[in-house]
Amino acid sequence: MFKNFWYALAFSDEITETPSRHRILSQDLVLWRGPGGEVRALSDTCVHRGGRLSQGKVEDDTITCPYHGWGFGSDGACTVIPANGRGRPVSKRARVDSYPVDEQYGWVWVFMGDIPEEERVPIPDLSFMDDPKWRAIRGEWLWNANYERVVENGTDQSHTPFVHGGVFGDPKAPPVEEFEVEVGEWWARLTVEQRSPNKPAGKLSQLLPNSRAYKEEPPPVLVRTAFFFPSVVMIDLTIPKIGRQIIWDTNIPVDENTTLTKYIAYRDFYKSAWADRIAKKMVEKVFAQDDYVVTEIRPELIPDEMAGELHLRSDQMSLEFRRIREKAVEKGYSVLGSAEGTKTSKTIIASPYRREAGLENAWVLPATPEGVRAL
Template sequence: MLKNFWYAVEFANAVTRAPKRVTCLGQDFVLYRKRDGTVVCLSDLCVHRGAALSEGTLVGDKIACPYHGWEYEPDGACSKIPANPEGRGIPKRARVDSYPIREEYGLIWAFLGDLPEDERPPIPHFPEHDDPSFACVYVEMVIEANYERTFENVVDAAHTPFVHGTRFGNPDKPQIPDYEIVQDDWSAIADISLSPPPARGLWKRLYKEKPEEVLTTNGWYLPNIVKLHVRLPFGDMVLYDHNIPLDRNRTLVKIVGYRNFFTGKWADRDARKRIRGILLQDKPVVESQRPELLPYDLPDELHLRSDALQVAYRRRRQQLMADGWWVGDDEQMPVNGKRGSATVIPSPARRENPELARAWQHRARGGTPMPAPKKAADGGTEKE
């Protein structure tokens, strides 16, 4: 899993004045709106005894822990400890991580990392969002698989004739022509021609005759977004597929789908049904893949020219891992618990305050403390 990126962690309309827990990169966060409507994102773990802040209440723009009433400011600093006698100060370590937030394209994006603002990778541009000719729907689904497997599945054009043969792939013409990739540090895009199956249902009314080919634009945006743009004879369908890693083996897929045909609200239900149908076709296949995690070395799996977009991703991923952008064991908060301790994903405050870089450290959920080695009489350490 990659840190130091903007992650779309929730649909904007789902975030209100009521604290809401979301999960990404194996860590829980709490989201809420301040009185002016802007969104706050904090680590969902009170530094005192580890209670979930998302179970707490808002006091103005602060959030109060449900356990001992500690109040945290939007920047993560604790500003009130009810148990303290009057005049007693608040420890510097009494704070939680606060993450930068942006609200764009109907999504809440959190920057999960500690890079300063001028070094952060960009949020992708979705030009359809502000185009009045496009209608938009939102769909989500949990898939029991690693996010890179679900991510590569959408990038992969060659699976469509077999997994989606009833929707937008043609098993009678499964060939994928060679394609060229346009790539930069944060994305890779390619135009790929596919042979479509006959139209069905509502869409069939607009087909005068079945086209021989449909041009699609497929590609990825780091860290976890796939774009699929299908140019149908009667209009454009554009899907932005966000693969949110709940943990190493579970993915929350959030899709923002745009279309410039059947743009009335009456057609939204059908659009959501079609997107959900595509996900349900992918789900059992991706959940069955082995190994569950994407291999690190390219030769560990066989690649063809039709896999060029996935290979481009894996190569860029290797570079970022070498640069230290991979979420290591010391930074993970495992969902099912693990022995030892773990720290939350570092926020910008850690870099800005080096003396507090490891101040907010907690036992992993379900973990057990490691006993200190006993010292022998001669000053050495006894072996157990």
């Protein structure tokens, strides 16, 4: 798993003035909205006796630990210790980590790391989402699988005829045709034409405005898939005579063995509400088909060495993901899967406040160390 990246952690409307708990990188965060609507993100563990701040209340942008009433501001500094009484200063070490937050494209993004702002990989440009021509649905899927396996599956073209045959991808035409791959510093995008079954299965035919076109062999679908390291995936389908559908998902590494995918699926055809139900069922049918395979992959984690698995030309997107992953490891961004610590100790993903002058040694809980391997 990797620190020092932006993660889309929640849909915007999931975060309110009431504190809520969110788990990422084996660590719990508490999120809430301040008086001006800004989202706050703090470590969920009180440094006094380990109480969960998310079980407390927020008043005047201060969250109160439910155990002993300690109050923490949006910067993570403790401002209230009831047991001290009046006049006693609050220790500088009475603080929890507070993380940068941005809100874009319907998601709340949290920066899980401590590097300076100018060194951070930017949030992907998803501005097309604001175009009113799109009809959108959304949902989530919980996997008992490592998020890197989930991300690689999302951009893998050669599995579709076998895992998704009858929905998209033709089992009778499995070869991956000529494709193009663009590679950026922290992303890659593939473009390929792919055959589909002659007739869509089940309720999919109800969703397509020109389903008669499928009674004979349909023209190929233009497929674009992309990943934005470490956790965002795009699947973009242009279907001749029908329209375009784009699925963006954020694959949250809850821990090394659990992934929470939150997705938004856009389409520019059949924009009625009744079609939303069918579209959601189809998207989640695809997730279920993938889940059946991905949760059984062994080893559960991507091998450390490229030679640990056999690669083909059609695996180029997976290879690009692993090359970028190696770069993140070299930068020291990887963290151990057991980042939370043990039953008698706890570590925390370091926040930018740990780099501020005078605060270098003001932390009770140690920073999660760099991982021996990326998980």
